[in-house]
Amino acid sequence: MRKIFFSIILLIGISVAGFGQKYFTRSGYVRFFSSTPIENIEAINNQGSCIVDLATGEVVSKLLMKSFVFEKTLMQEHFNENYVESDLYPQAVLKGKVLDVGSFDLSKKGSQAISLNADITIHGVTKNMDIKGTGENVEGKLQANATFILKPADFNIVIPKIVANNIAKEIEVTVKFTLEPLKQ
Amino acid sequence: MKRLTILALFLWISFSGFSQNMEDLLDTQLLGESKPDYVTTAFKSVQLINGHTTKLPEKGDWVLLISHRFGPFNSGFSSFWGLDMATMRLGIEYGLTNTTSVGFGRSSYKANYDLYAKQLLLRQTNGDKSVPLTLGISGSANVSSAKWPDDGRTYLFAHRMSYSLQLLASRMFSRKLTLQLMPTFVHRNLVKTPEDHNDIYAIGAGGRMKVSNRVAITAEYHYLIPGQIANEYENPLSLGVDIETGGHVFQLFVTNTSAIYEAAYIPETTASWLKGEVRFGFNISRTF
Numbered sequence: 222m223r224k225i226f227f228s229i230i231l232l233i234g235i236s237v238a239g240f241g242q243k244y245f246t247r248s249g250y251v252r253f254f255s256s257t258p259i260e261n262i263e264a265i266n267n268q269g270s271c272i273v274d275l276a277t278g279e280v281v282s283k284l285l286m287k288s289f290v291f292e293k294t295l296m297q298e299h300f301n302e303n304y305v306e307s308d309l310y311p312q313a314v315l316k317g318k319v320l321d322v323g324s325f326d327l328s329k330k331g332s333q334a335i336s337l338n339a340d341i342t343i344h345g346v347t348k349n350m351d352i353k354g355t356g357e358n359v360e361g362k363l364q365a366n367a368t369f370i371l372k373p374a375d376f377n378i379v380i381p382k383i384v385a386n387n388i389a390k391e392i393e394v395t396v397k398f399t400l401e402p403l404k405q
Numbered sequence: 406m407k408r409l410t411i412l413a414l415f416l417w418i419s420f421s422g423f424s425q426n427m428e429d430l431l432d433t434q435l436l437g438e439s440k441p442d443y444v445t446t447a448f449k450s451v452q453l454i455n456g457h458t459t460k461l462p463e464k465g466d467w468v469l470l471i472s473h474r475f476g477p478f479n480s481g482f483s484s485f486w487g488l489d490m491a492t493m494r495l496g497i498e499y500g501l502t503n504t505t506s507v508g509f510g511r512s513s514y515k516a517n518y519d520l521y522a523k524q525l526l527l528r529q530t531n532g533d534k535s536v537p538l539t540l541g542i543s544g545s546a547n548v549s550s551a552k553w554p555d556d557g558r559t560y561l562f563a564h565r566m567s568y569s570l571q572l573l574a575s576r577m578f579s580r581k582l583t584l585q586l587m588p589t590f591v592h593r594n595l596v597k598t599p600e601d602h603n604d605i606y607a608i609g610a611g612g613r614m615k616v617s618n619r620v621a622i623t624a625e626y627h628y629l630i631p632g633q634i635a636n637e638y639e640n641p642l643s644l645g646v647d648i649e650t651g652g653h654v655f656q657l658f659v660t661n662t663s664a665i666y667e668a669a670y671i672p673e674t675t676a677s678w679l680k681g682e683v684r685f686g687f688n689i690s691r692t693f
Binding site for chain 1: 427428430431432442445446463466580618619649650651652692
């Protein structure tokens with residue numbers, strides 16, 4: 222009886238450890254790029270935080286809007302004050318699920334396609350989106366990359382007419398996260 | 406066997422509980438990441454209306470300032486309510502660091518050249534290490550290059566000089582309201598009448614109230630401690646609107662002063678609001 226009891230605990234313990242394998246980062250790279258004939262605007266945030274549970278496919282990612290760095294400080298100030306209003310809405314939040322988590326195998330070599338269904342909240346507005354990306358095992362870490370398009374209008378971010386030609390209607394977002402195994 | 410079931414159930418519950426707490430887990434991982442969260446949006450421009458704000462150009466940025474003060478409205482149709490005449494100032498301000506700036510300007514009033522520096526001593530900060538206000542000092546030295554009157558007196562170069570020293574204390578009370586106090590000391594080497602003191606003390610107050618993300622109402626007033634200047638002079642009062650459009654800030658206002666540097670608009674404003682001698686003015690600032 223004891224033996225069975227012990228081995229079951231061990232079995233569950235292993236499966237939880239294996240199942241509950243979580244990866245995280247708080248120095249993720251997020252870049253957005255607005256391209257118009259008049260000017261290109263780029264901002265980079267190297268403080269993206271993200272946690273991924275490879276057992277359930279759950280993904281949560283958070284980002285401080287104030288941590289986006291622009292080439293011109295004035296742009297950064299206007300971005301925070303006038304566009305995303307980061308005093309009211311300090312964070313961008315992504316909560317979602319990796320749809321193909323069942324077929325994703327981190328022990329495989331090479332990059333594997335990932336599709337993610339996620340609720341993205343920016344400027345207090347939540348939008349559900351499908352995002353295509355890749356995941357790869359790089360020296361025991363989970364390297365997750367994705368590029369997708371966000372529209373400021375979807376998030377109730379108003380662009381005044383006077384600068385309407387300087388800011389793209391579609392903003393390209395590039396995400397590069399190197400997620401480390403989370404030790405609990 | 407019962408025990409086993411309970412154990413399995415317990416583990417299952419704790420496991421499923423875990424995955425729901427992904428967000429909490431992320432938040433705990435995020436803790437400890439905090440930089441000073443400086444308040445940088447207290448003002449749109451380095452100028453309030455006539456005077457300085459606690460906003461400085463960022464390190465390496467140039468701000469070009471173009472200012473006009475027209476003639477008084479009550480000058481009537483013949484001078485198109487003051488718009489035919491104007492005093493002007495052209496200036497630049499440069500951010501040496503995020504807390505130090507230097508500026509230079511040329512005014513048509515007294516053909517004056519001004520050189521000034523601003524230094525922030527304290528910056529309003531949100532978050533853990535909160536600081537309630539921004540504190541700065543600003544000092545200027547001015548040289549008038551106007552021709553001396555042909556009155557037989559001897560004028561020295563030193564008579565062209567005037568100086569100002571200001572403490573700037575501002576607080577952004579809410580995302581809309583910022584108020585600023587600016588106690589000011591002005592020294593003029595040469596004054597017009599015996600009643601005018603060479604050293605003048607004044608207390609300035611002003612602020613801005615945002616009406617939208619890009620438009621704000623502004624006001625600025627300087628109270629001169631009585632008995633320092635001749636009766637003909639008035640305290641400068643200005644009311645205006647700030648409009649920010651990307652790289653430019655347009656400031657449109659009505660004021661009773663025609664000078665655009667501290668050592669002149671504080672002690673040498675002659676027009677009176679009560680007599681309707683107010684004038685239209687604007688500042689345009691452009692950041693490079």
